[in-house]
Amino acid sequence: MIDVPEKFARGTVQREGRPGAEWIAGLPATVGELLARWECAPDGEVMHGAVGIVVPVRRRAGGAAVLKVSFPHPGNAHEPDAFAAWGGRGAVLLHERADEHFAMLLERVGPSTLAEVEEGDEAVRTAGRISRRLAVPAPPGLPRLRDRAGAWEAELQQAAAELDHAMSRRAVEAAVATVRELGRDQPDTLVHGDLHARNILRADREPWLAVDPKGYAGDLAYDGGTLLTSRVPVLLGSGDLGKALNRTLCVFAEAAEIDPERARRWAQFHAVRAAFWERRHGSFETRGFVPLLDDLAELLV
Numbered sequence: 001m002i003d004v005p006e007k008f009a010r011g012t013v014q015r016e017g018r019p020g021a022e023w024i025a026g027l028p029a030t031v032g033e034l035l036a037r038w039e040c041a042p043d044g045e046v047m048h049g050a051v052g053i054v055v056p057v058r059r060r061a062g063g064a065a066v067l068k069v070s071f072p073h074p075g076n077a078h079e080p081d082a083f084a085a086w087g088g089r090g091a092v093l094l095h096e097r098a099d100e101h102f103a104m105l106l107e108r109v110g111p112s113t114l115a116e117v118e119e120g121d122e123a124v125r126t127a128g129r130i131s132r133r134l135a136v137p138a139p140p141g142l143p144r145l146r147d148r149a150g151a152w153e154a155e156l157q158q159a160a161a162e163l164d165h166a167m168s169r170r171a172v173e174a175a176v177a178t179v180r181e182l183g184r185d186q187p188d189t190l191v192h193g194d195l196h197a198r199n200i201l202r203a204d205r206e207p208w209l210a211v212d213p214k215g216y217a218g219d220l221a222y223d224g225g226t227l228l229t230s231r232v233p234v235l236l237g238s239g240d241l242g243k244a245l246n247r248t249l250c251v252f253a254e255a256a257e258i259d260p261e262r263a264r265r266w267a268q269f270h271a272v273r274a275a276f277w278e279r280r281h282g283s284f285e286t287r288g289f290v291p292l293l294d295d296l297a298e299l300l301v
Helices: 006-016 018-037 079-086 120-134 145-162 169-183 220-238 241-256 260-281 286-299
Strands: 040-042 052-059 064-070 094-098 103-107 189-191 200-202 208-210 216-218
Touching: 006 018, 018 040, 018 052, 018 064, 018 103, 079 094, 079 103, 079 189, 120 189, 120 200, 120 208, 120 220, 120 241, 145 169, 145 216, 145 260, 169 260, 169 286, 189 220, 216 220, 220 241, 220 260, 220 286, 241 260, 241 286, 260 286
Parallel strands: none
Antiparallel strands: 040 052, 052 064, 064 103, 094 103, 189 216, 200 208
């Protein structure tokens, strides 16, 4: 029987209410059932992210792995589909899956992430190369990002009308234009969907492997936008944020073999959308990030 980390349990209940409390109460039994099914034994301290736990295990057949169990949510449903499509190419291997429990048995990698690489260009270049390796034809059944374009446009326009914000009309209109011009015409390419440096971990089988994908079908440049917005706190130390943003865009685009202009437009969209989301839903701790998102939205227009 595992011990569910207290911080994770508390955060899940605060976010999900009664369903979260019920899920947490049953989580040790769920993990026990999966360990027995897949003939594994716990092999280290239970770790966690925002929506799931990761249990280091040893497989009876030999070798280290991790058991990941996530809170049941549509946003977590296609993670194993993405891993299955990649087959270990640029991402951790999927050994087993139990979709009824939102659970997977995955290849174990190290705790070190790409965010710890001090050389900025090398970190961005590595992320770009990973993104390119993950760009394979999307399997049927994955959510198509083009199908979200209408909702994105409505969301942006509603937030601009309802919320007090410091972004210019020009910045908001640029994000809406990206949705209209790029969002509705996207290829059926598998993209990670949440590609940032903390989701790329150092490994033995390959130098770096991706984890925690959303599993979307869409524009590869979408991931470039996600990565860029996540890099802004690091880029602030450059002394010239605009210049650092442009360099990051070019380095990522070259490594990922994408159009840097598309990556810039998606990044600007992500910045505007994130700024509105934080104003509406963000915690006290994360709302301090809003002025930086506003600046990013303006610089990328």
